[in-house]
Amino acid sequence: MLLCAAVEGPPTSDPPADPQPGQCYLVGEAAxxxxxxxxxxxxxxxxxxxxxxGPVEGARVLVRSSGETMLRRNGxxxxxxxxxxxxxxxxxxxxxxxxxAIAGPAGGTVADIESRAAISAILAALQAHGLIET
Numbered sequence: 044m045l046l047c048a049a050v051e052g053p054p055t056s057d058p059p060a061d062p063q064p065g066q067c068y069l070v071g072e073a074a075x076x077x078x079x080x081x082x083x084x085x086x087x088x089x090x091x092x093x094x095x096x097g098p099v100e101g102a103r104v105l106v107r108s109s110g111e112t113m114l115r116r117n118g119x120x121x122x123x124x125x126x127x128x129x130x131x132x133x134x135x136x137x138x139x140x141x142x143x144a145i146a147g148p149a150g151g152t153v154a155d156i157e158s159r160a161a162i163s164a165i166l167a168a169l170q171a172h173g174l175i176e177t
Contacts, residue, residue, distance in 0.1 A: 044087040044096055048104040053113070054083075054120055062088035069104065069113070069120055070095070083120070136173040 044067055051059075054071035058078050062068075067087040070078045078086055083098035102115040106122065113122045130138040169175045 050104050052108040
């Protein structure tokens with residue numbers, strides 16, 4: 044349950060009717076039945092019934108139904124958030140620190156010059172983030 048934690052789906056408050064040994068679940072808020080009083084825990088079913096591992100800040104689990112990872116943070120399970128300083132694909136930096144804002148066109152009489160300057164600034168920002176090649 045803890046070494047390679049994988050749960051069947053997102054948190055739920057109602058134990059499944061026919062769990063199979065080895066299946067694990069995240070216990071949701073206001074849990075009922077055999078899960079009552081175990082909110083936030085990982086519930087694992089075995090031959091002897093339910094076993095619970097209390098919620099631990101920083102714990103990660105794989106959600107089999109979606110392939111996402113959930114993280115125990117600030118007292119609840121969160122998903123869909125990726126934290127880090129840099130994102131790489133195939134060894135190539137794709138996202139990094141936020142760059143300064145790009146100034147929009149400001150007046151002027153010749154739209155072509157302003158448009159080219161704005162497009163150049165956008166391209167430079169995309170290149171700095173590694174989204175397009177330089």
